[in-house]
Amino acid sequence: MKVLIIGGVAGGATTAARLRRLDESAEIRIYERGAYISYANCGLPYYIGGTIAERDRLFVQTPESFTELLNVDVKVKHDVISINRDRKTLSVRNLDTDEVFEDPYDKLVLSPGAEPLRPGIPGIDSDKIFTLRNVPDTDHIKTFVDANKPRRAVIIGAGFIGLEMAENLHQLGIFVTIVEAAEQVMNILDYEMAAEVHQHLKVKGVEFYLKDGVSSFTDKGDSVHIALQSSRVIEADLVILSIGVKPDVKLAVESGLEIGTTGGIKIDSHLMTNDKDIYALGDATEYPNPITGDPLRVPLAGPANKQGRMVADNIIMGNKRSYRGTIATGIAKVFDLTVASTGLSEKQLLRMDREYQRLIIHATSHAGYYPDADPMTIKIIFNKERQLLGAQIVGYSGVDKRIDLFAVILGHAGTIDDLQEIEHAYAPPFSSAKDPVNIAGFVAENILNGSSHHLHWNEMNDIPREERILIDVRTEDEYGIETLDGAVNIPLPQIRNRIAEIPKDKKVILFCGVGKRAYMAERILRQNGLEDVYNLSGGMKTYSLSTQ
Amino acid sequence: MKVLIIGGVAGGATTAARLRRLDESAEIRIYERGAYISYANCGLPYYIGGTIAERDRLFVQTPESFTELLNVDVKVKHDVISINRDRKTLSVRNLDTDEVFEDPYDKLVLSPGAEPLRPGIPGIDSDKIFTLRNVPDTDHIKTFVDANKPRRAVIIGAGFIGLEMAENLHQLGIFVTIVEAAEQVMNILDYEMAAEVHQHLKVKGVEFYLKDGVSSFTDKGDSVHIALQSSRVIEADLVILSIGVKPDVKLAVESGLEIGTTGGIKIDSHLMTNDKDIYALGDATEYPNPITGDPLRVPLAGPANKQGRMVADNIIMGNKRSYRGTIATGIAKVFDLTVASTGLSEKQLLRMDREYQRLIIHATSHAGYYPDADPMTIKIIFNKERQLLGAQIVGYSGVDKRIDLFAVILGHAGTIDDLQEIEHAYAPPFSSAKDPVNIAGFVAENILNGSSHHLHWNEMNDIPREERILIDVRTEDEYGIETLDGAVNIPLPQIRNRIAEIPKDKKVILFCGVGKRAYMAERILRQNGLEDVYNLSGGMKTYSLSTQ
Ligand SMILES: Cc1cc2nc3c(=O)[nH]c(=O)nc-3n(C[C@H](O)[C@H](O)[C@H](O)COP(=O)(O)OP(=O)(O)OC[C@H]3O[C@@H](n4cnc5c(N)ncnc54)[C@H](O)[C@@H]3O)c2cc1C
Ligand SMILES: Cc1cc2nc3c(=O)[nH]c(=O)nc-3n(C[C@H](O)[C@H](O)[C@H](O)COP(=O)(O)OP(=O)(O)OC[C@H]3O[C@@H](n4cnc5c(N)ncnc54)[C@H](O)[C@@H]3O)c2cc1C
Ligand SMILES: CC(C)(COP(=O)(O)OP(=O)(O)OC[C@H]1O[C@@H](n2cnc3c(N)ncnc32)[C@H](O)[C@@H]1OP(=O)(O)O)[C@@H](O)C(=O)NCCC(=O)NCCS
């Protein structure tokens, strides 16, 4: 058995390693266009920022160690230029010698990844504009930074990588400005969750322009002038372009492999392309999302690594393994914040025109009475059939734990009842007796069984002012300091005795800081004959941040 | 509807709160023997140690706030002295006035908890010997410590509470000695996992005597002499007795409620006792463990809190909710370590004489190339049908996250395949592309499909020395510094070329630091015709710690 692999990083290297462990006698060769294999793509921003101090740390394996340990033949600086499916060969160019040769395979694995988008904006070829995909890109940026000591950087595109770069350049003392075409950073989040990130960026002194795009770049001496569509002009010494990636499907297209609707290589549940001798995985591929059934491309390392092991298993053991599909669980550190999501966002569901319910709670990473509990905001999305559809969390410590719990439930097509029943490990330094994931399940159930009606920050203005009454159920002191425009104050402990004050012909919108006391108030009113009662989801905290 | 509740802390207070939210008109009364309700039992050790600085922080609610917010009548210092099931009343003694009265109920909820064991050891009534269950106990200990400035404390019993107290007293500058009858601390762990805790206690300067019990206590002036069964005598200024709890079932027994085989109040899936008007929950109850079907008592706050909500729902909505049972997920901070477990231990399975497989891996809390990754040791237990049966973790950061993931899979009767497929959130500060839980699943699969055979630290001596060869596959340098007794060195990169050196008539035991390189070596040997090959599970690290 001879297996050729195109691409020597996350998907390709993992496939090769597992192949060898399964079969000592297979002939395994990796072709990698670049000079490096098996490096930590995900660590690149942190090396630039200095958090990862040594460049060597980025290399999990080298071509030499791969050969030594795994007896895998690694050809770096070799560009595969065509897949000749009829002959079952690859045409390969040795980039050192420019020699082109053919190499036959029994099975072929495609893990060519995705490349940063670089749209044809005037001036984009400036040598001060960088994208970040691999080690040479990283070296370029690092060298530029060391040599030119830029004072101002502009990041175009505020996804994971853009924000990681923002943090890392900021850490080097560079003033950072972000330009993002959408109305928010971190597009996988819904707006009100992203609003917390906006707030944090402000606190950190990072400037950002939303709903704005670049119309041109112009080099002016040592700096570049970035003209925005809003006609604002920003100056920068360094520009990072991080507006997304496109799957590297050139070889696949040219050799007639099937491409799916999202532009990725189409694979079946065995991670096989439409050619039974060719498997594909990683950033270049698409696969049905298990929640919607629609094809999805998820350019993340976790799926690529797991798929790599499966591809190897299927090659050696004969398509025994089926892929469940990814639900797009992602996370990023954004300065002190942790931002994470899994499954579908509200935005996606709106686009799909599907029915959904949603809620926002604010919780703490562990018991409030134990020191250093951090706040976190959780949004979950679910449907009337009780199925969980997605979750988003913004906070500090403990966010990663909760998003993983949501991901497991989602991955099993689980329900809000499963959330309630999660038997988490509790001691004061780690959680509360009811974990935030449990609470999210409780609140969802209360919504579905009609015990509680949530009104969302962006629904408030749908209700004419004269048809609603806003009641702040916090204490008089809290109300005195700050409240929502037009709100009256009835502190929770008084509400049983002051029901008569509440007009029966208006929509009653109850709120508190985060939504918990308002829920308690709602229960009292609802059982006292008031029906048109709402709890402002996520309380004043979410409302204020989102409407700023 | 009139509901009486016995016990006003975790289970009782939660039931009352949810009852009120479901039914504004119900009459709800809590009887609590003590002076406090709704306090953070789990925080008590940390208040003694000073981590929780203010006593007020321990009270989540007070009788007054409970009445004010929830319109629940709270009778503290009221001891329920009998349940009169025929008349559906309670007899209650007001501990302030000594008056006894009867109070009728429609539904009764029992959440009386469990009390610390205090065996009849000679001298146990010394006023320097304390147990810790509630706020008065805490006040006693704190007052004693403040007044007497003890220099030496002895903790009898090294479960969660014992170790938490060890840490907290140590933090006050007190020299701590632990006495434990078992051969290990933290009985929910298996020995080799507890060995890491032993190591940590040594590093922290905590003294401990295992496999030893107290035969007598003797007051000698300001100190107490503790005579052990080994005839060792230890002196202490303060003794904490933390050898376990027993369910408080006196009322239940006297009123003829059914008691189960573990001594807890027997409840059905609706958390109902054998009296349809009486529900019971929390530490005083037992319920079948969903993994084994055997009755189990789990004195933990998470289950008590979740059960409280269910009991209320079942009372108001008519037994709509079924309890799945608890799998005993627990966690403790022990100095810098985090120690956690869920499901069954190997010890338990041995006792039950059930078939199982097991493995130990060492992993890191996040990608090794990102700073500050902490080590963690994971043991999982599973069976041939691929079902996960239990998991244990000892480490630092990130332990709580992984134990929760194992708990969710366990709670769904999940398999080692589910572990492999967990789609966790990955970025370098939070995890690795393959999370340790995924790796545990991979390794389990390799064991089940025969790709890898694990030999455990306690199986080594079962193989006569002359029948085995121990091969250290680490580098020459590593081998030079320290290796296992009798081991030869064949570094992993050389093993393909040195197979001829390995005797075919002996059991080949491969090891490395943690088990990963040895697995790679095992795959090479196994495919080169050697069959009697083993990977020392958890590598030198686990072996050395466990056999010290
Ligand atoms: C800066 C950065 C940060 C990231 N952070 C995270 C993170 O925190 N978490 C996360 O989950 N993911 C992260 N990712 C994404 C993650 O790195 C990718 O999802 C993953 O590497 C995809 O694996 P792959 O094998 O599909 O592609 P890659 O790892 O990109 O490997 C593809 C390789 O194929 C080679 N190749 C392509 N075509 C040819 C050809 N014709 N001939 C020879 N070689 C070829 C390429 O040179 C490339 O080296 C990050 C990515 C970047 C760039
Ligand atoms: C020091 C300590 C640390 C702990 N740490 C943790 C931890 O980290 N994590 C965790 O999960 N769990 C922990 N626990 C356990 C947790 O506190 C219990 O599991 C939980 O409180 C059980 O709830 P319950 O309602 O069953 O009993 P309790 O909370 O103990 O409440 C029972 C109440 O009933 C009252 N009562 C009993 N009989 C009568 C009667 N006849 N009349 C009137 N009142 C009566 C008692 O006075 C008592 O206040 C800890 C416990 C202690 C003591
Ligand atoms: C380095 C690389 C080649 C690793 O491939 P790999 O050997 O499959 O992966 P790991 O090092 O995680 O090792 C996993 C293997 O060791 C085994 N293993 C791990 N710990 C073990 C232990 N303690 N005992 C026994 N086996 C163990 C696992 O079972 C698995 O083997 P299997 O797949 O045969 O079951 C590949 O992941 C890579 O190139 N990574 C860098 C690129 C990348 O992923 N970038 C994106 C993220 S930054």
Ligand SMILES: CC(C)(COP(=O)(O)OP(=O)(O)OC[C@H]1O[C@@H](n2cnc3c(N)ncnc32)[C@H](O)[C@@H]1OP(=O)(O)O)[C@@H](O)C(=O)NCCC(=O)NCCS
């Ligand atoms: C304090 C105590 C009475 C709390 O009872 P509780 O009100 O049921 O519990 P919580 O404060 O966690 O609140 C949970 C309720 O608020 C709701 N809630 C929480 N956050 C919310 C939010 N942001 N928006 C809307 N609702 C919210 C939940 O849905 C739940 O209501 P439900 O049960 O009707 O669905 C009880 O847990 C107690 O006494 N605890 C201390 C004792 C103890 O547990 N000791 C052991 C651990 S140390």
